[in-house]
Amino acid sequence: MDAFLPLDNLSSAQLSSIKAQLDLVLMAIEALTDVGSEAVLMAAKDLQLGETLSDRVGLWRLRQSSPLRKGQGRKKLDIEEARALVLVICRLAVAHHAHIRQAVAKLEALTAAGEAPHRSAVLGDYLDNFNNMYSDRMADPAPETDVLTQLSLRLLIDLLFYSAPGGERQLWLALLDRALTHQS
Numbered sequence: 001m002d003a004f005l006p007l008d009n010l011s012s013a014q015l016s017s018i019k020a021q022l023d024l025v026l027m028a029i030e031a032l033t034d035v036g037s038e039a040v041l042m043a044a045k046d047l048q049l050g051e052t053l054s055d056r057v058g059l060w061r062l063r064q065s066s067p068l069r070k071g072q073g074r075k076k077l078d079i080e081e082a083r084a085l086v087l088v089i090c091r092l093a094v095a096h097h098a099h100i101r102q103a104v105a106k107l108e109a110l111t112a113a114g115e116a117p118h119r120s121a122v123l124g125d126y127l128d129n130f131n132n133m134y135s136d137r138m139a140d141p142a143p144e145t146d147v148l149t150q151l152s153l154r155l156l157i158d159l160l161f162y163s164a165p166g167g168e169r170q171l172w173l174a175l176l177d178r179a180l181t182h183q184s
Contacts, residue, residue, distance in 0.1 A: 014179035016067040019077045021175050022085045023066035025162070027137070028155035029089060031129035032103060033096045043091040044084060052084040070139045086171050093163035100159045107153060117153065127152055 010018070029035060037056050044053035053059055062085070063069065065077055093100060099122075106120045117123040130152040131145070143151075162171045 010179055015077055017179040018082060018175045019066045020068045021178055022082065022089070023063055023068065024151070025089055025155060025158065025171070026063070026085065027133050028130060028152060029092050029096065029159060031133055031152070032126045032156065032159070033092070033099055034129075035092055035096075039092065040088055043088045043095075047084075047087050047091060049084045049087065052080050053088065068138045068140070070137060082175075086168055086175070090162050090167040090171060093159050093167060097163040100156070100163050103156055104160045107156065117149070126156065130155075 026040070037059055040059060041053060041056065044050060053062070062077075062081055103122050103126060106123055107117055110117055110120060110123070118127060127149055131148055134148060135141075158171075158174065161167060164170070
């Protein structure tokens, strides 16, 4: 895919930003849809990415490369791993497009009515799941609840774009944009 540009010219801080963003987006889809590592591996197999994402241990190690994670493992993320995660995330987003769209529509309706997102069951569950996952998996203490809520809602809206045609390109460009704006 032409959208997958090399990561060679990025600093280690920018690569860390990409690793962290990929992990957060995957965590958001997990929090919304309750998909787990088996669904991620099945999507990888369907996309013929089994060599890059072959088993739970490999997936766990890859996700542990995020600088935000407890017990960070590997420090390097190569282009094939990043590409595989982008493709898998978008495949999962497409598979759950209706659920993502429903959650975003509910968010828009509550925002227009001036009500808190937690007032909706689907958004309340998503926010609770995301907050719990963040607290369980990430090394640093979770940011203030409002900051974490805003992050999770931004990721939810992003998922809608990643579930649309061309979602892979949208995600890849967002990763590069965020990485390039990250100071090395």
